[in-house]
Amino acid sequence: MLPTPSQTVGPFFHIGTDAGFIGRELVAPDHPGALRVFGNVSDGEGAPVIDSMIEIWQANAAGRYAHPEDVRDDVPLENGFDGFGRTCTDDEGRYEFVTVKPGSVPGPGGQAQAPHIDVSVFARGLLKRLVTRIYFPDEAEANEADPVLASVDDPEARAALVAIEEDGGLRFDITLQGDRETPFFAV
Numbered sequence: 782m783l784p785t786p787s788q789t790v791g792p793f794f795h796i797g798t799d800a801g802f803i804g805r806e807l808v809a810p811d812h813p814g815a816l817r818v819f820g821n822v823s824d825g826e827g828a829p830v831i832d833s834m835i836e837i838w839q840a841n842a843a844g845r846y847a848h849p850e851d852v853r854d855d856v857p858l859e860n861g862f863d864g865f866g867r868t869c870t871d872d873e874g875r876y877e878f879v880t881v882k883p884g885s886v887p888g889p890g891g892q893a894q895a896p897h898i899d900v901s902v903f904a905r906g907l908l909k910r911l912v913t914r915i916y917f918p919d920e921a922e923a924n925e926a927d928p929v930l931a932s933v934d935d936p937e938a939r940a941a942l943v944a945i946e947e948d949g950g951l952r953f954d955i956t957l958q959g960d961r962e963t964p965f966f967a968v
Contacts, residue, residue: 803865803866803867804866804867804868805866805867805868805876805877805878805879806866806878806879807837807839807862807863807864807865807866807878807879807880807881808862808879808880808881809879810879812879812881814842814881814882815879815880815881816879816880816881816882816950816951817877817878817879817948817949817950817951818837818877818878818879818880818898818915818944818950818951818953819875819876819877819878819950819951819952819953820875820876820952820953820954820955821870821873821874821875821876821954821955822835822870822874822876822902822904822954822955822956822957823874823954823955823956823957824956824957824958824959825956825957825958825959825960825962826959827956828874829870829872829873829874829875830870830874830904830957831870831871831872831873831874832869832870832904832905833869833870833874833876833902833903833904833905834867834868834869834870834902834903834904835867835868835869835870835876835878835900835901835902835903835955836865836866836867836900836901836903836910837865837866837867837878837880837898837899837900837901837915838864838865838898838899838901839864839880839883839897839898839899840864840883840884840886840896841857841858841859841862841864841881841883841884842859842881842882842883842884843856843857843859843884844856844883844884844885844886844896845857845858845859845884845886846864846886847859847862847863847864848864856884862881864883866878866880880898882896882917883896883897883898884896885923888927888928888929889928892926892928893923893926894927894928894929895916895917895920895923895924895926895927895930896916896917896920896923897914897915897916897917897927897929897930898914898915899912899914900912900913900914900915900953900955902955902957904957911957911963911965912965912966912968913942913955913963913964913965913966914929914930914942914966915942915944915951915953916930916942916943916944917943917944917951918943918944918945918946918951924943929966930942933964938964939964941961941963941964942963942964
């Protein structure tokens with residue numbers, strides 16, 4: 782018997798991303814503290830990637846994950862907030878989520894991590910998801926001390942992981958390859 786050849790993912794990402802399943806609104810737009818996070822996904826030449834799926838996972842505003850492994854009783858869970866969202870890019874490579882700013886969470890060795898949102902990118906031509914993070918521009922001190930962000934040696938690449946305030950929300954563009962490639966983490 783011969784092994785099955787590898788195949789790339791997609792383009793079927795619209796499945797499982799409708800509002801009745803897992804959607805782009807982690808909280809309602811009128812929720813106190815609702816935050817719009819948006820951006821574009823592009824390839825190395827700057828062309829929009831119109832058939833990608835973006836997933837986010839994050840802690841709640843208090844800094845606790847809705848996950849069985851987060852057993853910190855001193856940090857409250859938020860009813861109805863699971864911290865997970867999924868959406869597809871549109872015909873111009875755009876994506877958008879409505880969420881809340883997460884609180885700080887413990888990192889390696891118990892060291893505090895800066896508030897961040899974990900991002901996975903799935904697209905045609907990728908055999909595995911790409912993983913990156915969105916950091917917040919109003920958390921300069923926490924960002925400076927974050928052990929994961931500090932692991933990115935190049936200052937320009939590190940700065941690319943910090944969202945930009947724009948149009949009342951946060952813009953975070955994702956470039957899959959090339960000179961302006963978004964830093965991705967091996968997980």
